[in-house]
Amino acid sequence: MTDKEIKSKRREFLKNIGRLVGYGTLGGVFAGFARSLWPNILYEPPKRVRLIDPKNLAEGMNYFPEHRLFVFKKGNEVWAISAICQHLGCTVNFVPFGQKVKKKILGKIIEEEWEFHCPCHGSKYTQDGDIYAGPAPRGLPHYPLEIDPATGFLVVDMSREVKKDWRLKV
Ligand code: FES
Missing domain, CATH: 1.20.5 (Single alpha-helices involved in coiled-coils or other helix-helix interfaces)
Known part of the structure; x- marks a missing residue:
């Protein structure tokens, strides 16, 4: 070349x-x-979601992992509590006591059948979702439920919160 x-x-x-x-x-x-x-x-995932036919709810705790939501049923009353820890968003564990237990929490004696404990940094919530230990700055949100008139299914609205004594009669 x-x-x-x-x-x-x-x-x-x-x-x-x-x-x-x-x-x-x-x-x-x-x-x-x-x-x-x-x-x-x-x-974001939808805030209003269809859950289940209320006839199929078990008495006591029902967990919906896809929505990280607890729905409780006692007799004809149902209510929903978020399973998302208010510290950094881990999923809290449902901790049943198997019976009613009297506990002194934040200076008050309260009777509980279960609590919610966060496995990440130790936040503890009462049966009603009130925070009493750990770094979470607030309690677990309660969401309103309603019956969809078209399907008869239970619907939760996670865009707004309700008071902890809010109940839907089914
Ligand atoms: S995420 Fe629950 S205590 Fe930190």
Whole structure:
């Protein structure tokens, strides 16, 4: 190969590199522009969800892992408590006592059949979801339930909270 041919090949090689860099830069600019056309939306799970035919609820605790939600049934009353720890969002454990137990919590004697304990950093919630130990800044939210008139199924609305003594009669 002559010197002239070697120089020509080198020139061609450098041109190709230049083209590659140019196309890469253009591609990056175009990709950035295309991405800017899509809004930054966080797709959250729906807040209002259908749960179950209330006839199929067990007496006591019913857990819906896909919604991280406890639904309790006592006689003809039902209510819903979130299973999401209010510290950093771990799922709390349901801790049943098997009987009514009197406990002194925050200076008051209360009777409980269960509690909620967070396995992550030790927050503890009473049977009603009130926080009494650990780093969680607030209690577990209670959500309203209703019966969907079209299907007869229980529906929970997790977009709003209700007081802890709120009950739905079924
Ligand atoms: S996430 Fe429950 S105590 Fe930290």
